[in-house]
Amino acid sequence: MTTAPFLEPVQDGLRAVEDLMRQQATRHHHDLDAALQHLLSAGGKRLRPALALLVGEMLGADPQRLTTLAAAIELLHTATLVHDDLIDGSLLRRGIPTLNASWSPAATVLTGDFMFAQAARLAAMAGSLAAMRLFAETLAIIVNGEISQLFDGPGRADREAYYQRIYAKTASMFVLATESPALLSHAPEADTLALRAYGHDLGIAYQIVDDILDFTGDQARLGKPVGSDLRHGLITMPTLLYLENHPHDADLQALLAGETPSPEAVDALIRRIRDSEAIALAAADARRLARQAAVHLDAFPDSPQRRALQAVAEYIVARDF
Amino acid sequence: MTTAPFLEPVQDGLRAVEDLMRQQATRHHHDLDAALQHLLSAGGKRLRPALALLVGEMLGADPQRLTTLAAAIELLHTATLVHDDLIDGSLLRRGIPTLNASWSPAATVLTGDFMFAQAARLAAMAGSLAAMRLFAETLAIIVNGEISQLFDGPGRADREAYYQRIYAKTASMFVLATESPALLSHAPEADTLALRAYGHDLGIAYQIVDDILDFTGDQARLGKPVGSDLRHGLITMPTLLYLENHPHDADLQALLAGETPSPEAVDALIRRIRDSEAIALAAADARRLARQAAVHLDAFPDSPQRRALQAVAEYIVARDF
Numbered sequence: 001m002t003t004a005p006f007l008e009p010v011q012d013g014l015r016a017v018e019d020l021m022r023q024q025a026t027r028h029h030h031d032l033d034a035a036l037q038h039l040l041s042a043g044g045k046r047l048r049p050a051l052a053l054l055v056g057e058m059l060g061a062d063p064q065r066l067t068t069l070a071a072a073i074e075l076l077h078t079a080t081l082v083h084d085d086l087i088d089g090s091l092l093r094r095g096i097p098t099l100n101a102s103w104s105p106a107a108t109v110l111t112g113d114f115m116f117a118q119a120a121r122l123a124a125m126a127g128s129l130a131a132m133r134l135f136a137e138t139l140a141i142i143v144n145g146e147i148s149q150l151f152d153g154p155g156r157a158d159r160e161a162y163y164q165r166i167y168a169k170t171a172s173m174f175v176l177a178t179e180s181p182a183l184l185s186h187a188p189e190a191d192t193l194a195l196r197a198y199g200h201d202l203g204i205a206y207q208i209v210d211d212i213l214d215f216t217g218d219q220a221r222l223g224k225p226v227g228s229d230l231r232h233g234l235i236t237m238p239t240l241l242y243l244e245n246h247p248h249d250a251d252l253q254a255l256l257a258g259e260t261p262s263p264e265a266v267d268a269l270i271r272r273i274r275d276s277e278a279i280a281l282a283a284a285d286a287r288r289l290a291r292q293a294a295v296h297l298d299a300f301p302d303s304p305q306r307r308a309l310q311a312v313a314e315y316i317v318a319r320d321f
Numbered sequence: 322m323t324t325a326p327f328l329e330p331v332q333d334g335l336r337a338v339e340d341l342m343r344q345q346a347t348r349h350h351h352d353l354d355a356a357l358q359h360l361l362s363a364g365g366k367r368l369r370p371a372l373a374l375l376v377g378e379m380l381g382a383d384p385q386r387l388t389t390l391a392a393a394i395e396l397l398h399t400a401t402l403v404h405d406d407l408i409d410g411s412l413l414r415r416g417i418p419t420l421n422a423s424w425s426p427a428a429t430v431l432t433g434d435f436m437f438a439q440a441a442r443l444a445a446m447a448g449s450l451a452a453m454r455l456f457a458e459t460l461a462i463i464v465n466g467e468i469s470q471l472f473d474g475p476g477r478a479d480r481e482a483y484y485q486r487i488y489a490k491t492a493s494m495f496v497l498a499t500e501s502p503a504l505l506s507h508a509p510e511a512d513t514l515a516l517r518a519y520g521h522d523l524g525i526a527y528q529i530v531d532d533i534l535d536f537t538g539d540q541a542r543l544g545k546p547v548g549s550d551l552r553h554g555l556i557t558m559p560t561l562l563y564l565e566n567h568p569h570d571a572d573l574q575a576l577l578a579g580e581t582p583s584p585e586a587v588d589a590l591i592r593r594i595r596d597s598e599a600i601a602l603a604a605a606d607a608r609r610l611a612r613q614a615a616v617h618l619d620a621f622p623d624s625p626q627r628r629a630l631q632a633v634a635e636y637i638v639a640r641d642f
Contacts, residue, residue, distance in 0.1 A: 029469045083434060087427040106408040106471055109430055113404060113437070114464040120441050121457035124450055132453055136441035143435040148350045150427055 004045075006311030009304045010053040013067060017049045020071040024118040035099055035111050039078055042096040048177040049074045051202075051312065055195055056181035058305035065126045069184055072122035072135065073177050079115035080142055080173075082108060087146070088232075092224065131180040138176040141168050149234075157235045157243060157256055163204060170210075171203025178202070194296045198309070201293035206316050208286040211236035215274045216321050227270030230255070237285065242278035283321050290317040325366075327632030330625045331374040334388060338370045341392040345439040356420055356432050360399055363417040369498040370395045372523075372633065376516055377502035379626035386447045390505055393443035393456065394498050400436035401463055401494075403429060408467070409553075413545065451504040459497040462489050470555075478556045478564060478577055484525060491531075492524025499523070515617045519630070522614035527637050529607040532557035536595045537642045548591035551576070558606065563599035604642050611638040 007014070018040075025036030049070035056066035084090075085098040086108045092098060100108040116139070123135040145168025178199030182192040214229050215238050229236050233255065235243075243252060251261050251269045261269070273279075294313040300306050328335070339361075346357030370391035377387035405411075406419040407429045413419060421429040437460070444456040466489025499520030503513040535550050536559050550557050554576065556564075564573060572582050572590045582590070594600075615634040621627050 028465050029472060031472045032465065032468045083430055087430060104471075105426060107468065109404055109408060109433075110464050110468045110471065112430075112434075114461060114468065116434070116437055117457050117460035117464055121454060121461060124454040124457055127450060129445055129448060129450060129453070132450070133442060133445040136438050136445055140435060140438035140442060143431050143438055144349045144353065147353045147428065147431045147435065150425075150431065151350060151352045 004315060006308045006315065007050050007054075009308050010050055010057065013053040013057070013063070013070070014046055014050060016067045017046070017053070017071045017074065020067055020122070021075060024071075024075065024122070028114070031107075032111060032114060035103065035107070036115070039082065039099060039111075039115075042094055044078075044094060046074060047206075047312075048077055048173060051174065051177040051199070051309070052181050054305045054308050054312075055178050056185060058300060058303055058309070059182060059185035059187050059191070061181055061185040065128075065184060066181060068122050069126035069128075069131060069180055070177075072119045072126060073173070073180070075115055075119035075122065076135065076139065076176075077173055079112050079119055080139070082112035082115060084146070086112070087150070090224075126184060128180070128184040130183040134176055134180050134183060138172050141172045145169055145172075153233060153258070157240060159237075159240060162235070162237060162240055166204060166207040166211075167200070170207040171200050174203030174206065175199040191299060194299045198293050198296040198313075201289045201296070202313055202316070205286045205289035205293060205313070208237050208282055208289070209316055209319075212238055212279055212282050212286070212321050214238075215270065216279060227266070227274075230270055230273075231266060237282040238273050238278045240278075241281045241285075242273045242276050245277065246272075279321050283317070287317045290314065325636060327629045327636065328371050328375075330378065330629050331371050334374040334378070334384070334391070335367055335371060337388045338367070338374070338392045338395065341388055341443070342396060345392075345396065345443070349435070352428075353432060353435060356424065356428070357436070360403065360420060360432075360436075363415055365415060367395060368527075368633075369398055369494060372495065372498040372520070372630070373502050375626045375629050375633075376499050377506060379621060379624055379630070380503060380506035380508050380512070382502055382506040386449075386505060387502060389443050390447035390449075390452060390501055391498075393440045393447060394494070394501070396436055396440035396443065397456065397460065397497075398494055400433050400440055401460070403433035403436060405467070407433070408471070411545075447505060449501070449505045452501040455497055455501050455504060459493050462493045466490050466493075474554060474579070478561060480558075480561060483556070483558060483561055487525055487528040487532075488521070491528040492521050495524030495527065496520040512620060515620045519614050519617040519634075522610045522617070523634055523637070526607045526610035526614060526634070529558045529603055529610070530637055530640075533559055533600055533603050533607070533642050535559075536591065537600060547595075548587070551591055551594075552587060558603040559594050559599045561599075562602045562606075563594045563597050566598065567593075600642050604638070608638045611635065 021040055022037070025033050025040060052070040052073055053066060081093065082099055085093055086100040086105060090098050091101040099111060120135070123132050145165060149165065175196055179192060179196040182195045211229065214236065215227055217226065219226055225231065230239060249269070249272070251265045254261050290313040294310045297306055297309055342361055343358070346354050346361060373391040373394055374387060402414065403420055406414055407421040407426060411419050412422040420432060444453050466486060470486065496517050500513060500517040503516045532550065535557065536548055538547065540547055546552065551560060560573070570590070570593070572586045575582050611634040615631045618627055618630055
């Protein structure tokens with residue numbers, strides 16, 4: 001559970017979300033319940049439900065329906081990770097063994113499906129058809145993005161394609177977290193759109209930071225080798241910005257052409273990117289987007305929740321890379 | 322598309338459902354769209370949406386919302402089959418190659434996920450939170466059933482366990498098809514419960530017939546070897562009834578004890594079951610349940626739709642085994 005000070009206003013709410021999620025992991029087949037408990041224990045920052053709670057409380061949403069919606073969003077997020085890790089063959093997430101590390105593919109597929117079902121059930125119980133529809137559309141966007149990546153490989157190495165990809169992968173779920181409580185609260189359309197834009201820009205900034213950390217983090221903390229995106233042929237913001245300034249890097253061009261450079265060449269390329277100006281440029285882009293996210297909140301009167309949402313935008317880019 | 326005469330009242334409705342489902346298979350990644358079109362072309366009897374349309378029309382549901390709900394149900398059904406076939410390693414369904422026969426597991430998992438998302442989106446668009454909730458609960462029941470089967474293997478060889486298993490596997494989706502249009506139509510609770518009971522008994526009868534055909538059908542028409550359930554260690558109604566009358570069959574006892582008899586011994590066991598009185602007894606049980614299903618419809622005034630629903634119950638058990 002997060003202890004970031006700006007999430008103070010929703011500490012009680014997050015506890016209720018946690019309880020509700022864990023209640024979904026009882027009364028089924030005991031192996032399934034154990035798997036669900038394991039997945040929920042693996043934790044994470046619970047950033048998405050925190051955002052949903054902050055927005056909902058800011059708009060005066062019904063607390064019980066809001067808790068239910070926030071739990072649905074986090075369960076949906078967790079379900080997509082379960083199938084993701086299976087597809088990528090990832091054995092660790094947040095330093096904890098993934099489900100597919102110890103379970104068969106069949107059991108892992110079904111556990112993900114079960115979490116989808118429980119997430120959808122909670123989303124329906126939150127009592128807003130508009131939120132429910134956004135919920136389903138978000139899942140479709142995420143999965144379509146994964147399928148595109150699976151079939152197209154790295155795809156075009158330009159910013160537009162990159163932003164599109166991380167919208168599908170990450171920002172769409174942030175949009176769900178910030179827009180659906182507005183739909184639940186029957187907020188005016190302009191407010192709903194502002195919160196959608198906040199979630200979008202925040203999510204893009206968040207993923208850019210994540211993509212920077214893939215180059216600058218240390219292996220122990222990342223729980224995976226440094227530069228693992230590039231090792232998997234995935235072109236992220238640091239690589240894109242490096243490419244703009246070093247268009248003739250032979251190893252990178254080989255990678256983009258679908259060739260497989262030697263592991264030593266990839267190691268060296270990752271070091272060149274990490275030590276280049278691309279990291280600072282990517283961080284600047286993330287900060288620009290986080291500031292832009294916060295500006296969308298200007299439409300709302302001052303409140304502890306609005307201040308917390310602004311603090312989230314500052315927090316996710318407030319680190320030295 | 323079905324041409325059963327009793328489905329005449331919903332022919333137009335079924336065409337609208339078909340169109341709506343195919344609209345969900347456009348505007349995404351082209352490989353995904355192609356896979357979705359393939360899955361929808363593989364067809365099937367469209368029995369579940371037909372049931373939903375008949376019930377909804379009988380109750381005066383809004384036609385557009387009813388079409389949307391019926392399409393959601395058939396997409397959900399198809400999505401569960403996609404993951405099922407992957408898990409079972411099935412290469413054919415209805416004589417047509419399954420998705421996993423030609424696609425990677427990753428692509429197959431994601432295509433199933435995408436269909437879940439599209440099904441949930443349509444279910445939300447149908448505009449009934451109660452129907453949406455039943456929709457999500459049905460998915461949870463189906464998946465929990467599959468997980469139980471995966472972990473427990475054949476499980477207890479008694480009728481109660483069998484009925485429970487085929488409720489999760491088949492009848493729960495029939496319940497969704499017959500109860501959700503009642504929820505959409507705000508039918509009185511007694512009517513909703515009667516339609517739920519109709520769907521339940523019909524679904525159980527349907528699955529018993531399917532399980533009989535696994536013994537009595539011919540391989541070409543089944544698209545799989547005769548007795549494939551038993552070959553996979555799955556104990557269905559014919560085997561249960563055979564066991565009641567032949568408790569000392571050594572090969573069957575070996576199978577129940579988790580041993581693996583020789584293929585020849587299993588072939589011979591399948592023949593013994595097929596040629597025993599168990600087939601007629603299982604058929605009698607299916608007919609009893611189909612009659613019981615039809616009785617639940619007595620609560621409704623006579624109408625072409627009610628007569629069609631009664632005809633469905635007669636039709637699914639109207640064959641010589």
